[in-house]
Amino acid sequence: MSADLEHRTQAYGREIFARVDASGAAVFTPGWFDQQLMNWTMSAEGLKVQLFRFVDALPRLTDPAAITSHLKEDLGEAGDEVPWLIRHGVKWLPSRGPAARLLAWFAKANARHLARRFIVGSSVPEAIQAVKSLRDLKFAFTVDLLGEATITEAEADAVQQQYVDLLHGLTDCINQLPEIEIIDRDHLGPIPRVNVSVKLSALYSQFDPIDPEGTTRAVLSRLRPIMKQAKNQGAFVNFDMEQHSFKDTTLHIFRTVLDEPEFRDWPHVGIAMQAYLRDTEHDLQELLSWVKQRGTSVWIRLVKGAYWDYETIIAAQNDWPVPVWGQKWESDACFERCAHFLLENYEWLRPAFGSHNVRSIAYTLATAEKLNVPPNAYEYQMLYGMGEEFKDSIASFDRRVRIYAPYGELLPGMAYLVRRLLENTSNESFIRVSQAGSIPEHRLLMNPTEAKQKKTTEFDSHGAANAHHSTTFRNEPLRDFSLEKPRLAMASALQQVRNQFGKQYPIVIGGKPLESGAWLDSKNPSQQEDLVGRVALATVEQANLAVQTAEQALESWRTTPVAARADLLRSAAKVMQKRHFELSAWIVFESGKSWREADADVAEAIDFCNYYALEMERLEHHHRRDVPGEDNYMIYEPRGVAAIISRGTSHWQSCVG
DSSP states (O other): OOHHHHHHHHHHHHHHHHHHHHHOOOOSSHHHHHHHHHHHHHTSHHHHHHHHHHHHHGGGOOSHHHHHHHHHHHHHHHGGGSOHHHHHHGGGOOOSHHHHHHHHHHHHHHHHHHHHHHOOOSSHHHHHHHHHHHHHTTOEEEEEESOOOOSSHHHHHHHHHHHHHHHHHHHHHHTTSOOOHHHHEETTEEOOSOEEEEOGGGGOTTOOTTSHHHHHHHHHHHHHHHHHHHHHTTOEEEEOOOOGGGHHHHHHHHHHHHTSTTTTTOOSEEEEEETTBTTHHHHHHHHHHHHHHHTSOEEEEEEOOSOHHHHHHHHHHHTOOOOBOSSHHHHHHHHHHHHHHHHHTTTTEEEEEEOOOHHHHHHHHHHHHHTTOOGGGSEEEEETTSOHHHHHHHHTTTOEEEEEEEESOTTTTHHHHHHHHHHHHOTTOHHHHHHHOOSOHHHHTOOGGGGTTTSOOSBOTTSSBGGGGOSSOOOOOOOOTTSHHHHHHHHHHHHHHHTTTTEEEOEEETTEEEOOSOEEEEEETTEEEEEEEEEEOOOHHHHHHHHHHHHHHHHHHHTSOHHHHHHHHHHHHHHHHHTHHHHHHHHHHHHOOOHHHHHHHHHHHHHHHHHHHHHHHHHTSOEEOOBTTBOOEEOOOOOOOOOOOOTTOOSHHHHHO
16 A cells, blocks of 8 residues: 555544544433443443343243243353342342233343334334434435345245335335435436345245355346336345355346346446455456446445354354455455455446444545545445444545445344344444544554554464364365355266266175176166166175175284274275265265255265274274283274164165275
């Protein structure tokens, strides 16, 4: 970064803080009391976590006794972090009777009160009233329907209808209001007043990146009517971004629908991009190339991202590469790089910067100034109910500020509420550290790359937390079918295996193929006309021969060094790793399992080989079991030939040899 740009960034940052201080904070208001209570409650990390657990479970608790039980359990686990008076008072909470019902009512009433701070309403009239109030303050808005993945197609239909009703109610009212130039116009002219954010996973109960084309078709059947209505009524639609596994499918749906003739020239649509993802810069480059071919601009809502804990945990569990940056400064630095890219290409990728971080906002102001980007060609987006003083400060620069306003039922929206509370109270949350007042402005405005040496990386780019690699044995990672490369490899393997259908697989004893004249036809359970293969059935004599051959090999096997036996198992594991997709394909065809189930079966077989090789090496060593007068050694060695009958096993092992 040039010294001049950094200087202007610092100057803008100091000015933002100065305008926050000059505006003052209203005290003794309901919002002020809420903030003080939250600050006090969230000061103890253990108490915060337990309260969030309680709030998250509350919508499903209908029995007063269950509410009391959860409250006692959650606060009890917080231990000494709960103030003494509350800790001892919890013991006397009633479980039955009128007092318990009053407690249950009080708990849910307070949860609703807290939810209303972050949620604009649970009905269209409430949402209209809330966004009218925002417009009175000269803030634009985008309404986000609470709820993500749906479970049934009936739920998905209901979500679609909610979007239709919301668009109809908002446009009928808001489009009739007087124009407010700062929020209703950009450098090109009027822009939609009604702005709605859509979560695609809510539009299809089987939303799954393993089938991007099928998912796209199903989502578009419900998305197109929403987009048609928005276009006809002069509204804006923004595609929300969810977890990383949904990203590529979401981008695919976004590009697919906007390439359709009906929407190809429609500019009032956008998509959220998350700067905490390592591949966001690449995705923005691809979006720029695509939008130039499309010929019509789109908006990009650039945010940091809200699923960091989830993404790192999922990656650690599966030993996958971590898709997010490991430290906050890396996400902040990526945000600035992406912001610079968007402002350089603002005529194609219209920037909407979603952040409460003064450093990030100051950087965009300075960069836009340096690149001569018109002030109303980009905007800032902030969360409803958070950082009110910063919203006023940014708006005072004559920039459009749009409020991200969640809408929906209050108690079912608790999942969103908990996520917002976690962000608001995180130790690294800009709002929290700036409100604490203990960190000087120059540190809050520090270039994120300057923080590079201040912390060690907690998560590396190879998948798991560093502590995750402490054990010798590691499970074979499952394939991540949300990525294109594994999907293509699996599809290729399925075709490769299909080309081998109908072959005959004889019995092999002592390295020699034998036939009995009797065959078992293995058919595809999903398509009975598919003959996967024919497996020879052994006679009694052949079974006896197999036992005799094994007994003859026992002596040489018994004297084979453990290291050689373990290497043999590991070699088998390596063969299966190399043929992972092929073996998975055989299981799909012969057992009728899904890709993920078949993939897990092969991974488990690899694990068996590696684990038992490791166990053989561990058990090789003599173990002392001495008693007075005796020196005893415990050793393990092969006992002899054994027959193992596995229940429910398919025939695929025979087919692949």
